[in-house]
Every structure is written in C-alpha cells, then in structure tokens.
Amino acid sequence: MSNEPEKTLYTLRIISAENLPRQSRWSKKLPNAFVSVKLNDFKHQTNVAQRKSEPAWGEIFELIDAGASSVLSLEVRHKSDFMGLGVKLAGISIRVEDLVHRCPGGQEVVLDLNSDRRAHAAGNDPPRIKISLSVTDPGAVVGELVTEAQNAVDSVAVTPAGTAAQRIDDAAAAISSIQPILLSLDNVLSKIDVVVKIVDDMVEVHPYAKFAWTLLSSAYKVVQKQTRTDQSVVDLMKAMETLYSFVSVADHLVDGKLDILRQNIKTILLQTVECAAFIRDYAHWGFAGRVVHGVHSDDAGTCKKLIQGLFDLQGNFQTGLGVQTAFVSSRTLGIVTEIRVNQILDGLMPADMHAPEHSECLPATRQELLSRIISWVTDINCEQNVFWLHGVAGSGKSTVSTTVANYIREMHHLGAFIFFDRGFADQSHPSKVIRTLAHKLGTFDKRIGKAISDAMEGYPGIKDASLLTQFTELLVKPLSSLASLQNEGAIVVILDALDECGSDDTRTKLLQVLKTQVHELPSFIRIFITSRPLIDIRGALDHQNVHNEGLDISSSTNSKDISAFFRVEMKKATEKHQDLPLDWPGDEKINELTSHACGLFIWASTASRFIGHYPASRLETILGGNITATQSPLDELYETTLKSAGIWSAPDLLQDFHKVLSIILSAQRPLTISAIKQLLSVSQSEGSTSIVPHLYSVLSYDLDNPATPVQILHPSFADFLFDTKRSGENAWHINKDTAHKDLAIACLKRLCTNGLKKNICNLTLVCQHWKSKDLAEDITYACIFWVDHLSAIADSSSIAPIIPCVEKFLKEHLLHWFEAMSVLRRSRDTIRLLDHLLRRIPVSVFSTESLYELKLTCILD
Structure with missing residues (x-):
C-alpha cells in the first residue's frame, strides 16, 4: 500500500516550447500552439500562442490529489482554423515523482517531446518544452461548503428571483479551496520577516520591506474571513511563495553580492505590495460578493500579468542581473495616445508645473508617519478619502509629500502631484487647480482621459466656468462613470503646500469646493494635502470626511529624525573638509544642534548649508546664538546667517x-x-x-x-x-x-x-x-x-x-x-x-x- 499523503499540492508552470514541427506536411505556417495538461481527473490547457517559432506561455496550474506515481501528460497542439480543432504536434507522459526529481526546488527543466511529425520540424533536434514543477506540503482543505452556499443564497435574496439561482451557480462554479492561499501567505510573511532583518542596513530598501509586510498582513486578515477563493488568486499567491524562495539563500550571500542585488530586492518588495493589495481587494468582496454586487473585472488576466512579473523578477534575482523587468501593476495604465483626446485635454490650459526641488525624507526617518499614510492609501474600507497633514512652516511637510509621491509613483498609483509655491504665483493660482488636476488625471489613465475629453466636448466653455462646475463636470461625473477603476487600487492625488495657493481671498472658492464636494468623488480617489494650519484651510478641511493629522515637532520621534539628518549632513562636511576628524562634530554637538532646531527641519537644513562652507567656525557661531524670549529659532538662525554673510561693511x-x-x-x-x-x-x-x-x-x-x-x-x-x-x-x-x-x-x-x-x-x-x-x-x-x-x-x-x-x-x-x-x-x-x-x-x-x-x-x- 502506498504511503503517499492523500492530498499533495503541486504547482506546474508551462513556460515555453521550441523546435515544434509544422502543423502539416503541406503547410509552411508556424503553428497556433497551446499545451494540453492532463493528470488524473485534472484537464486544462494554456492560451494559444499565435504563429510563433518559439511559443511562450508562462502560465501556472495547481495540481491537487497527485500521487508520486501519477502520470502527467503534456501535449503541444496546434489550434486549427478549421472548426477550431486541435492537432497534436508533440507530447510526453512522465511520472510526477520523476519530474519532481528533475525540478529540484522548483527549478526549470527542458523536456524532449515525442512526435511522429519529426520530419516536418525546422531542424533535426527534437521538439522541446520548458516547464517547472514545485511541491507544497500537504494540508487539509477547509470545507464549509454548506455555509458558503447559504451565504450565497442570503446575499442574493434581494436580487430578482430569475437571476438568483444563476448567480449562486456562477459563484459555486468558481469556488475552490482557500487553504493553499493561507498557507502561502503564512510562508511569504515569515520570509518577509527575514528580508526585513537582512536589509535592515539597506536604508533605501527597508521601507519597502515594511510596507510589503504590513499590506500582506492586512491581506491575510481579510482572506481569513473567507472560506473560498478563485483559483487564479491561489495561483498568484503560490507564485509569490515561489519568488520568496530566494530568502533561503539571501542571508548567506556575501555583502558585495547582496549589495548588487539590493535593487532587485527593492523591486521584489514593491511587486509584493502590488500583489498583496490586489489579493486583499479581491478577498474583500469574495467571489460570490463580486458576482452579486456586479464587481466584474479581468481578475484572471490581472493575476496572469502579476504572476509573470513575479517569475521574471525571480529569474533576475537568481542570475544576479540588474532589474531588467518593469514593475507590473494591477492597474490597467496607459498614457493617452489618441491625438484628439490630447488636443482636447490641452484645451484645459493647465498650469505649467515645475518639478519641485524638495528632497525626500532621509531613509529610516518619518517611518511611522509614512506607514500611516501608505496604510490610508491602501485601506479600501477607509471612508475618509482626504488626508490632511498640517504643521508649522519648516516642519518638513513638503519633504513628506515628496517622499509619499515617489513611493506611490513607483507603485503606479500617483494620479497627480500638484505643488504650490508662492515663488511661482502664476502657476499656483487657485483658478487653475481643478483644470490642472483634470489634465494630469486624464494623461495618467487613458480611460480617464477619454471620459474627461468627452465631458469637455459636451461643455465647450468648461475652462471658464465656476470652480464648482469644473469640479463636477471634469472630475466627479467622469470619474464616477468608470466603475472598472474601483477594482484597480487607489488613484492618489497630492496637493502640496495648499497654503501657498493664492491668498486668503483668492482661494476662498476653491476651499469651499473642497469642503462641500470632495466626498462626491468615487472612493478610489484619495487626496493627500499638506499645508500650514491656516484658519481658512482649517475651516475647509477640519471635518469628519477628512483624516486630520498634525506634525508634532516636539515629539521624541521628530527629534531623532532631525538628529539623523544632522549626522548625515555633518558627515558630508567631513568628507569635503579632510582636516576634520572622521567623527566630527561628535554626539554632544549633534545633540546641541538638534536642540537648537526645536523640531524644525528647515532650521536643520538651513543650518547645515550655513555650516558646510566653514564647518568648525560656523558650527560655533550657530551654537553660540542666544534666542530672546520673543524670537523664534528660525528668526535667530536667519539673523545669524545674514550677519555672517560679510557684506555689510559698505x-x-x-x-x-x-x-x-x-x-x-x-x-x-x-x-x-x-x-x-x-x-x-x-x-x-x-x-x-x-x-x-x-x-x-x-x-x-x-x-x-x-x-x-x-x-x-x-x-x-x-x-x-x-x-x-x-x-x-x-x-x-x-x-x-x-x-x-x-x-x-x-x-x-x-x-x-x-x-x-x-x-x-x-x-x-x-x-x-x-x-x-x-x-x-x-x-x-x-x-x-x-x-x-x-x-x-x-x-x-x-x-x-x-x-x-x-x-x-x-x-x-x-x-x-x-x-x-x-x-x-x-x-x-x-x-x-x-x-x-x-x-x-x-x-x-x-x-x-x-x-x-x-x-x-x-x-x-
């Protein structure tokens, strides 16, 4: 009697084929090739690769209930144009046990195929297929089919009687076990824990590891609430688990090798965030819920695209090459290429935004705040679609917004980054904000661009209309009409330094629109705003529909971040001035500088620039200043800087x-x-x-x-x-x-x-x-x-x-x-x-x- 486990899960990946024979003796055309997979009662086939000499599929399948002695049959077939018939080109039958031995650790293997059409092949070599097979530890499959069916019945009770039965059938037809995805999530989470420790010193990588772990944990909690999920999502989770096999060897790499691969690791973590967000959003609805509520999208296609990205990243890591594969987003993005749509959008006459010169937060600083912001962006249950970050001048708001923008941009979810600057008064006028926002969103996603351009053609004078009309016609109505965007993650809009948008008088109407209309936008639009807490802005944004958070410049976390900033800047000074000791100016002086900054990053930045030219003497000048009872730290710093300029003798x-x-x-x-x-x-x-x-x-x-x-x-x-x-x-x-x-x-x-x-x-x-x-x-x-x-x-x-x-x-x-x-x-x-x-x-x-x-x-x- 066999000692094999009753249930064993294998992941089969069909990668590519080569040297296939022609479809017939008389045809010179390349075949429309697909692969037919058979194992016990499991039968499936890949998509068709149209007329390619070396067709590639990159598709994966879960093989359940496969014993070691089970025989796996693979046939490469040609899909004929005549009645869609499939003509066998080549094939192979192999025991699962033998294939596992040939694919240690899930490695790829090339198998020679048998074919009676050898004479029709392009060369003398036999046809081949490249595949991989990995095995997962067996686990019990969660049942609860009766409960699931009852939940489906309850959820469709409000629908027309004629469609309820069909919807239950549709839901039941797509149900498969959720246990594999939970096992994979557990496995990936534990491996990301290891990654966090490995990359702890990789300051530019560590935040991505933290975000990946946080978002994946959130996905795990949502998935736990379900008992079933769709097979394509299981496939995606298994692909993530396979990708993270690199963890078992990464901690043994020498520092030099790990340094070479840091960009690969960063991209892997970034891709993990994207996949985790998709899984969580998918599980939030559940399959039955998606059917009942009409939340339909190309989930299988999205999973396939994400899976391919994961496998490509795995290949890059294993070969030690630099990242050559672009980050894959679950969103269907695309720049508007239609000339007509571009011309219409340009008619909005948006502000000519100049790229901000603000720096990003130093690595390992502002981590708690950044994590809260990213969590808000990715939280599909959050009813507050506006996040207002406010603080006094110089507290580092624009640095935070720039950092957030770069994170979100790398995840392909940054719809618009609008930054106001009183030095660019023309581009920062309130009358241009909504038109500029509509233009940026329209060029971010071609579907949004088409919807907005259609709205403009229906309202020719829209650019001269009131801000309320512009907001409704250019944003609310077009965005609300695109239901498919709901399932592709948040689209983030950043308005930086709103207090520098015009004056108290000129921005009144804009603030009124934000106060009364922003909740009319669909929930996938998230608006991140930074500003000083001016009275007019507070009146518009301080309400229940807005997540309100102030920068606490007196917190210990803020002091630690400023101290870290000074250490980096003073290190630059020692590198520039070789006569300074390597540990200059020492912990005591760093602490004094941090104390003088009083929580203001602009103080730290200005002081560092001031010290940089003549470090030793100017450090003492800065630390020797005395702040009067009525003088702020910034005023004292500006006074010191001007007095030291040395231009007042004449x-x-x-x-x-x-x-x-x-x-x-x-x-x-x-x-x-x-x-x-x-x-x-x-x-x-x-x-x-x-x-x-x-x-x-x-x-x-x-x-x-x-x-x-x-x-x-x-x-x-x-x-x-x-x-x-x-x-x-x-x-x-x-x-x-x-x-x-x-x-x-x-x-x-x-x-x-x-x-x-x-x-x-x-x-x-x-x-x-x-x-x-x-x-x-x-x-x-x-x-x-x-x-x-x-x-x-x-x-x-x-x-x-x-x-x-x-x-x-x-x-x-x-x-x-x-x-x-x-x-x-x-x-x-x-x-x-x-x-x-x-x-x-x-x-x-x-x-x-x-x-x-x-x-x-x-x-x-």
Missing part, C-alpha cells in the same frame, strides 16, 4: 541687498541672475547681484549654470524679511508694497527702453512660426507680469509713482505689447490685465485720447 551693499532681494521675493516666478541684472539696470539706482553668492544658506542658485533661476529655499525666509517686527530692527526688512512698486516700474521701463518695438521678432512671412524663446527672459517677464505687480500693491498711495510710466507705455507701446503677448501665446490675458489696470488706476489720469484708444483696442482685440 553702505551700498545694504542697498544692493534690498534691490536684489526685493526682486527675488516679489517675482511672480523665479528669474535668472541675467534677467535680474537687466531689470536692475533700468531702475533709478542699480544694484549688484554679486551679493547672491554670500546668501548661499538661504537662496537656491547655480553659479555654474546661468540659466538656473534664483529663488529662496523656503517661504519662511520671505516671511522673516517681509515682517518688520522680525527683521526691521536690523535694517533687513523689505516692504512688500515697495518691492512690487519698484518691480512694476522696472518692468515698464524695460519695455519702453529698447524692449518693445514693431515686429519685435522680425517676422518676414505671415505664416512664419513664432517662438516665445525669441524674446529675452526679462522682456518676457515684464510683458506678462507688469500689471500683476501693480495690482499686488495694497497701499494705493504707492501707485502714484507708477502712473507716468503707465501713460508712456500705453501711448507708445500698447500695440507692440499686444504683438509680444501673441508671440508668447498669451493674447487672451491682455484683456484681463487691462481690466485690472483700469480698476487700480483712476481714469482721470489719462487723456481722453489715450483712454479712447485703450478702450477701442480692447474691443477690437
């Missing part, structure tokens, strides 16, 4: 500081050193841009690349200079109205002084293509923003000095300005700008002739 340098910093702070978008010089040259008194290198700690620029604009590193520095109580006593205060007035005058003088002229681009043909780059940067800026600077002046008395410049400009260069704005593709803005101008400057200051010309030109345009 009176003219302070004036240059004001001239240059006024332009940098009030510019609607960052300007290069060259453009700043041009605008200063037409001012009443020139300023020297040579002061810029002395402010390295607070400004961002690149002296080796003149095309790089100059801008402040953090908005808190602008707040410091604009606030007379914080900076006025030291003569660094910059008056915001004066800054806008001076820049408005500089723009107008630049346009009137060899700036604008008739046929400014020297066009010779009407059909000649205009290019905005034909205009100098300073002229371009002056054309677009001179009215905005005039409008930004709060004190009307400061407008009087500008009026003579405005009169001269309108009399001599109005039409030239129109031409330049056409070259810049900003013709539509001219009417809006002139309307703003007439609202700020009294009509009485213009002559009747100039006013008539201005109005007539506006009408004709």
Whole structure:
C-alpha cells in the first residue's frame, strides 16, 4: 500500500516550447500552439500562442490529489482554423515523482517531446518544452461548503428571483479551496520577516520591506474571513511563495553580492505590495460578493500579468542581473495616445508645473508617519478619502509629500502631484487647480482621459466656468462613470503646500469646493494635502470626511529624525573638509544642534548649508546664538546667517541687498541672475547681484549654470524679511508694497527702453512660426507680469509713482505689447490685465485720447 499523503499540492508552470514541427506536411505556417495538461481527473490547457517559432506561455496550474506515481501528460497542439480543432504536434507522459526529481526546488527543466511529425520540424533536434514543477506540503482543505452556499443564497435574496439561482451557480462554479492561499501567505510573511532583518542596513530598501509586510498582513486578515477563493488568486499567491524562495539563500550571500542585488530586492518588495493589495481587494468582496454586487473585472488576466512579473523578477534575482523587468501593476495604465483626446485635454490650459526641488525624507526617518499614510492609501474600507497633514512652516511637510509621491509613483498609483509655491504665483493660482488636476488625471489613465475629453466636448466653455462646475463636470461625473477603476487600487492625488495657493481671498472658492464636494468623488480617489494650519484651510478641511493629522515637532520621534539628518549632513562636511576628524562634530554637538532646531527641519537644513562652507567656525557661531524670549529659532538662525554673510561693511551693499532681494521675493516666478541684472539696470539706482553668492544658506542658485533661476529655499525666509517686527530692527526688512512698486516700474521701463518695438521678432512671412524663446527672459517677464505687480500693491498711495510710466507705455507701446503677448501665446490675458489696470488706476489720469484708444483696442482685440 502506498504511503503517499492523500492530498499533495503541486504547482506546474508551462513556460515555453521550441523546435515544434509544422502543423502539416503541406503547410509552411508556424503553428497556433497551446499545451494540453492532463493528470488524473485534472484537464486544462494554456492560451494559444499565435504563429510563433518559439511559443511562450508562462502560465501556472495547481495540481491537487497527485500521487508520486501519477502520470502527467503534456501535449503541444496546434489550434486549427478549421472548426477550431486541435492537432497534436508533440507530447510526453512522465511520472510526477520523476519530474519532481528533475525540478529540484522548483527549478526549470527542458523536456524532449515525442512526435511522429519529426520530419516536418525546422531542424533535426527534437521538439522541446520548458516547464517547472514545485511541491507544497500537504494540508487539509477547509470545507464549509454548506455555509458558503447559504451565504450565497442570503446575499442574493434581494436580487430578482430569475437571476438568483444563476448567480449562486456562477459563484459555486468558481469556488475552490482557500487553504493553499493561507498557507502561502503564512510562508511569504515569515520570509518577509527575514528580508526585513537582512536589509535592515539597506536604508533605501527597508521601507519597502515594511510596507510589503504590513499590506500582506492586512491581506491575510481579510482572506481569513473567507472560506473560498478563485483559483487564479491561489495561483498568484503560490507564485509569490515561489519568488520568496530566494530568502533561503539571501542571508548567506556575501555583502558585495547582496549589495548588487539590493535593487532587485527593492523591486521584489514593491511587486509584493502590488500583489498583496490586489489579493486583499479581491478577498474583500469574495467571489460570490463580486458576482452579486456586479464587481466584474479581468481578475484572471490581472493575476496572469502579476504572476509573470513575479517569475521574471525571480529569474533576475537568481542570475544576479540588474532589474531588467518593469514593475507590473494591477492597474490597467496607459498614457493617452489618441491625438484628439490630447488636443482636447490641452484645451484645459493647465498650469505649467515645475518639478519641485524638495528632497525626500532621509531613509529610516518619518517611518511611522509614512506607514500611516501608505496604510490610508491602501485601506479600501477607509471612508475618509482626504488626508490632511498640517504643521508649522519648516516642519518638513513638503519633504513628506515628496517622499509619499515617489513611493506611490513607483507603485503606479500617483494620479497627480500638484505643488504650490508662492515663488511661482502664476502657476499656483487657485483658478487653475481643478483644470490642472483634470489634465494630469486624464494623461495618467487613458480611460480617464477619454471620459474627461468627452465631458469637455459636451461643455465647450468648461475652462471658464465656476470652480464648482469644473469640479463636477471634469472630475466627479467622469470619474464616477468608470466603475472598472474601483477594482484597480487607489488613484492618489497630492496637493502640496495648499497654503501657498493664492491668498486668503483668492482661494476662498476653491476651499469651499473642497469642503462641500470632495466626498462626491468615487472612493478610489484619495487626496493627500499638506499645508500650514491656516484658519481658512482649517475651516475647509477640519471635518469628519477628512483624516486630520498634525506634525508634532516636539515629539521624541521628530527629534531623532532631525538628529539623523544632522549626522548625515555633518558627515558630508567631513568628507569635503579632510582636516576634520572622521567623527566630527561628535554626539554632544549633534545633540546641541538638534536642540537648537526645536523640531524644525528647515532650521536643520538651513543650518547645515550655513555650516558646510566653514564647518568648525560656523558650527560655533550657530551654537553660540542666544534666542530672546520673543524670537523664534528660525528668526535667530536667519539673523545669524545674514550677519555672517560679510557684506555689510559698505553702505551700498545694504542697498544692493534690498534691490536684489526685493526682486527675488516679489517675482511672480523665479528669474535668472541675467534677467535680474537687466531689470536692475533700468531702475533709478542699480544694484549688484554679486551679493547672491554670500546668501548661499538661504537662496537656491547655480553659479555654474546661468540659466538656473534664483529663488529662496523656503517661504519662511520671505516671511522673516517681509515682517518688520522680525527683521526691521536690523535694517533687513523689505516692504512688500515697495518691492512690487519698484518691480512694476522696472518692468515698464524695460519695455519702453529698447524692449518693445514693431515686429519685435522680425517676422518676414505671415505664416512664419513664432517662438516665445525669441524674446529675452526679462522682456518676457515684464510683458506678462507688469500689471500683476501693480495690482499686488495694497497701499494705493504707492501707485502714484507708477502712473507716468503707465501713460508712456500705453501711448507708445500698447500695440507692440499686444504683438509680444501673441508671440508668447498669451493674447487672451491682455484683456484681463487691462481690466485690472483700469480698476487700480483712476481714469482721470489719462487723456481722453489715450483712454479712447485703450478702450477701442480692447474691443477690437
């Protein structure tokens, strides 16, 4: 009597075939090949590989109740076009016991096939098939069929009587044992535990291991609540288990080898997160639930795609090669390629977002917060589809959002990353937010793009409609119509630094839309928002539909993260300055720096940049500062930094500081050193841009690349200079109205002084293509923003000095300005700008002739 277990589970993978014979003596066509699998009562076949010389399938099957002496039959067949008949090309029969011995540890094996069509083969070699077979320890299969059937009956009781029986039949037909998936989940979880320990020092890999373990644990809990699942999901779980066989050898690898494979491990963990999310979402509904609730999608196809990705990653790891296989997502993603759809979406005129220069969180920092955010993203049961992270200026909100964006982007679920920056006032205007968001989502997924473009064609004037109408027509209705997206995981939208989106007055309508309408979006849309806790934003986001979390800068975890940041930055200083000891500056100094930072990452970042040039002396300068009772740590740091700049010995340098910093702070978008010089040259008194290198700690620029604009590193520095109580006593205060007035005058003088002229681009043909780059940067800026600077002046008395410049400009260069704005593709803005101008400057200051010309030109345009 056989001692074989009653139930043994094998995983068979059909990989590929080669040297197959032709389908017939008279045909030269390659076969439409598929593989037929038979074992006892189990019969199945692969998909058809159409007309390929070396067909590949990469499909896996679970073989249950197979004894060692059972015979496995594999036949490669040709699917004939005539009545769909299958013609046998080659085959083999082999005992399971023999095949297991030939596939140790589930390794791939090539088997020679028998064929009576040898004469028709392409060569003299026999036809071959590549397969693998792995065995799983036997386990009892969970029953409860009666309970499952009763649950199915109860769940369909509310459906029409005529369809209830059919739905129960459909559910029952797809039910298979869940025990294998639970066994596999247990196995993979234990192996990921090992991976976490192995990669503990791989700072860029460790977070992914933690996320994979967390999400897989969540999937395990959901699956436990079910007693049955679909075979394709079992196959996926088995593939994950096979992939993690690398753990048994990974901890024996020498450090050098493991270092080479770290990117492979990271991709494996990332793929695990994706597979775990799919399994959990699938199990959340259950098969019967998916049938009853109409949640239908190509689950088998998705599983097949994910399984193939797992096996490809396994191959890369085993060969020690770099990752050559792209990450496989369960989402059906695709960039919109239809020209018509692209053209329609471009009609939204989205903001031209510049990539943020924020750094990511240092590895091993912010881990608890990042884990909570990722868990929120992947929690399909969470009813709060908005996560609001708020904190004081400099607490590291944008660094967190950048890190989250990169994590989610790598998982192919980042629908849009919109970042606001007061230094780019034009792109950060509230009126552009919804149009930009719709455009980004439309280009993220071709189905969303098609739905939004259809909505735009049905509402031609949508880009000029109210924000409420735009939100409803461009987002809520199109997204709600795409039910299939519900089963493909979250689509994440990130709005970073919402407090820098316009002003309190201009963002009122946007916040009202977010407050009252965001819950109308389908649940798969998740919105992550960061901002300071300003009163207007808190009023819009502080309610039950929003997960509200503040950054606690006084927590011990935050202090540890800042300490870790200083250790990394000070290590960079020792590498740059070889005269410093390797352990400089020591734990005591690191602790002092951490204490001085008071929980603010921007303090740590600015201080590190300040210390970097002259580490030893500047470290003592930083630590020697005394904070008064009314002075914040940031103010004390900015004061120390400015005092140490070494540019205050000559009176003219302070004036240059004001001239240059006024332009940098009030510019609607960052300007290069060259453009700043041009605008200063037409001012009443020139300023020297040579002061810029002395402010390295607070400004961002690149002296080796003149095309790089100059801008402040953090908005808190602008707040410091604009606030007379914080900076006025030291003569660094910059008056915001004066800054806008001076820049408005500089723009107008630049346009009137060899700036604008008739046929400014020297066009010779009407059909000649205009290019905005034909205009100098300073002229371009002056054309677009001179009215905005005039409008930004709060004190009307400061407008009087500008009026003579405005009169001269309108009399001599109005039409030239129109031409330049056409070259810049900003013709539509001219009417809006002139309307703003007439609202700020009294009509009485213009002559009747100039006013008539201005109005007539506006009408004709």
